[in-house]
Amino acid sequence: MSDNHDKFHFNAEHIFIKLFILTAAEIAWGYMAKDWGRLLLWGGLISCATWKALLIATYFMHLKFEGWIVKTLIIPTPFLVLVIFGYVIPDVANREGHMIHPIGAQYDPTTGVVVRDLAASEGVEQEPASGGTDGGH
Amino acid sequence: MSQTIAAFDPAVDAPAHHHPVYDYDSGPPVARGKFAIWLFLATEIMFFSGLIGAYVVLRTGAGSWPNPEERLAVPITALNTFILITSSWLMVRALLASKTGDRTAVLKWLGATIIGGAVFVGIQVYEYFELIHHGNFPNGDIFWSTFYTMTGFHGTHVIVGLIWLIAVWFATWRGHYTKENNLGIELAGLYWHFVDLVWVLLFTVVYLF
Structure with a gap:
């Protein structure tokens, strides 16, 4: 059975061109905005990527034309994704030398104080081995 | 609402199963295949969200992070x-x-889709080959382990999608799908578009951030 096919009316070429332009703009932004600060760089990239993902889901995957049951299945997932990111925010937000429990460390759960930094005590190099720049922070 | 159970009819119902027969459609108000694929895609969204979430924590938790431009092509x-x-x-075409x-047009467009996917996988394999050739193994550091995990899982999905599309191409060639019955093509397409959607996000996060 092929249901709802008659309802899937959209201009595929129009969406395709939009995706192409957005991808080109995103790549250009990735190079241009490197020195403009993280907020501008990441904000522009996330906006482009989100816009493209929405175009693909809405039109190519026909989500716009689907009935309530498909929408009910898929629409909660972005909110569940936000829960995941919300769950890891404490680590992300405390990265400026104030991480609650750095990767590779043991900490006292009652005080949150790091009692043993495994990476440091075992001589494991925490910084990227080579070719590393502080591009991420 | 009347929801009576019709009498068991051995001429209609498979005797081995003995499932109840309803006089109304007990399924969801959408094709069962489509319901199933969207449910599957919802789980896939959560899977990739887990990977990206772990990447975000590891990256922001690291003392510093290499510029992807300097390590990746x-x-x-x-x-x-x-x-x-x-x-x-x-x-879509x-x-x-x-x-x-x-x-004929379906075979042509599906064939082109498969070639596009195969080229994507080929380029990714080439990229992996070059990286490993230069000593950049998955256990090199946290950058490489997250890179290989995320792009590797996505590449696996592309390969699965390619296998599915090839099966659909042969089914079309044998005349399995018609103007009225083309749900199989649509389901494979949904999976393929999802793989594309995930790559749009991964490319941004892994290569451009």
Whole structure:
């Protein structure tokens, strides 16, 4: 059975061109905005990527034309994704030398104080081995 | 609402199963295959969200992070992104052709979609080969382990999608799908577009951030 096919009316070429332009703009932004600060760089990239993902889901995957049951299945997932990111925010937000429990460390759960930094005590190099720049922070 | 159970009819119902027969449609108000694929895609969204979430924590928790531009071939992967997006559009054309019952056009568009996907995988394999050839193994550091995990899982999905599309191509060639019955093409297309959607996000996060 092929249901709802008659309802899937959209201009595929129009969406395709939009995706192409957005991808080109995103790549250009990735190079241009490197020195403009993280907020501008990441904000522009996330906006482009989100816009493209929405175009693909809405039109190519026909989500716009689907009935309530498909929408009910898929629409909660972005909110569940936000829960995941919300769950890891404490680590992300405390990265400026104030991480609650750095990767590779043991900490006292009652005080949150790091009692043993495994990476440091075992001589494991925490910084990227080579070719590393502080591009991420 | 009347929901009576009809009497068991051995001429209609498979005796081995003995499932109840309803006089109404007990399924969801959408094709069961489509319901199933969207449910599957919802779980896939959560799977990739877990990977990206772990990447975000590891990256922000690291003392510093290498500039992806200095480690990865961004231009060639950008080209690969355009190829996958084009392949997704070709899949849309294949489904549209199937609605008109033009089997030759479906085969042509599906074939082009498969070629696009195969080129994507080929370029990714080449990228992996070059990286490993230069000593960049998955256990090199946290950058490489997250890179290989995320792009590797996505690449696996692309390969699965390719196998599915090839099966659909042969089914079309044998005349399995018609103008009225093309759900199989649509389901494979949904998976393929999802793979494209995930790559759009991964490319941004892994290569451009």
